[in-house]
Amino acid sequence: MGIDIQGVYKSYRNGDQITEVLQDVTLQVKDGEFLAMIGPSGSGKSTLMNIIGCLDRPTKGNYYLAGEDTGKLNDRKLAAIRNRHIGFVFQSFNLLPQYTALENVELAGLYSNDSPKAVRERAKQALIALSMEDRMKYRPSQLSGGQKQRVAIARAIINSPSMILADEPTGSLDSKTGREVLDIFRQLNQEGKTIMIVTHDLGIAHEAKRIVNINDGVVREA
Ligand code: ADP
Numbered sequence: 305m306g307i308d309i310q311g312v313y314k315s316y317r318n319g320d321q322i323t324e325v326l327q328d329v330t331l332q333v334k335d336g337e338f339l340a341m342i343g344p345s346g347s348g349k350s351t352l353m354n355i356i357g358c359l360d361r362p363t364k365g366n367y368y369l370a371g372e373d374t375g376k377l378n379d380r381k382l383a384a385i386r387n388r389h390i391g392f393v394f395q396s397f398n399l400l401p402q403y404t405a406l407e408n409v410e411l412a413g414l415y416s417n418d419s420p421k422a423v424r425e426r427a428k429q430a431l432i433a434l435s436m437e438d439r440m441k442y443r444p445s446q447l448s449g450g451q452k453q454r455v456a457i458a459r460a461i462i463n464s465p466s467m468i469l470a471d472e473p474t475g476s477l478d479s480k481t482g483r484e485v486l487d488i489f490r491q492l493n494q495e496g497k498t499i500m501i502v503t504h505d506l507g508i509a510h511e512a513k514r515i516v517n518i519n520d521g522v523v524r525e526a
């Protein structure tokens with residue numbers, strides 16, 4: 305199943321001006337792949353990831369996620385397929401500062417139909433899997449960058465997504481911590497999850513099993 309992007313274009317309109325961001329992008333990613341997307345700033349990486357993550361829609365072309373034609377889904381169904389299949393990880397962690405690590409992970413689990421108690425248990429298990437059992441009660445400001453990213457990855461996996469999309473997940477970390485975070489993605493990939501990371505760090509990209517380049521909105525296999 306995985307993802308299947310066919311002839312996707314994306315443009316933005318600001319008044320009279322139209323910016324073409326993605327141009328005729330075709331990309332298939334099978335379940336269980338570990339893919340890195342590299343390209344300079346402004347090349348369209350975030351735009352493509354937003355489409356893959358069902359946060360945004362193509363202007364033209366087709367996107368199939370897990371066999372579903374996303375263009376045929378309304379926003380509510382698109383959100384449902386996103387919550388079921390995809391976990392997100394960001395460069396700046398995007399944790400809520402007023403909540404503890406455990407609460408940040410739990411909040412992402414509340415979309416499910418499980419009881420709050422069951423969600424808390426899943427959140428604990430996710431944090432334990434990320435070796436964060438000693439830091440569950442800490443707030444983000446009390447955690448290091450690497451620890452914050454572990455909490456964010458725990459949040460990304462709480463609903464057992466098949467795919468993780470990570471936009472510059474090591475971009476705010478020193479290189480040693482970045483490599484540790486990469487090891488976590490590698491382990492999740494070995495457990496069967498599809499991993500897609502956006503990076504402009506070639507060293508990080510070469511750790512992936514497959515690299516695609518994006519330049520001025522055009523995607524090419526590396
Ligand atoms: P990258 O992630 O590779 O840095 P982006 O996908 O963020 O690139 O942006 C690609 C291009 O699209 C940039 O020129 C950016 O300014 C433009 N862009 C992105 N989002 C919008 C938007 N919402 N409205 C207008 N232009 C946008």
Ligand code: ADP
Nearest residue numbers: 316318323345346349350351354395396471472
């Ligand atoms: P990043 O570098 O982390 O990808 P950006 O600064 O490129 O972040 O973009 C941050 C947000 O602003 C994104 O959601 C992007 O879609 C939006 N954006 C980027 N460029 C523009 C633009 N020219 N006009 C409007 N929105 C934009």
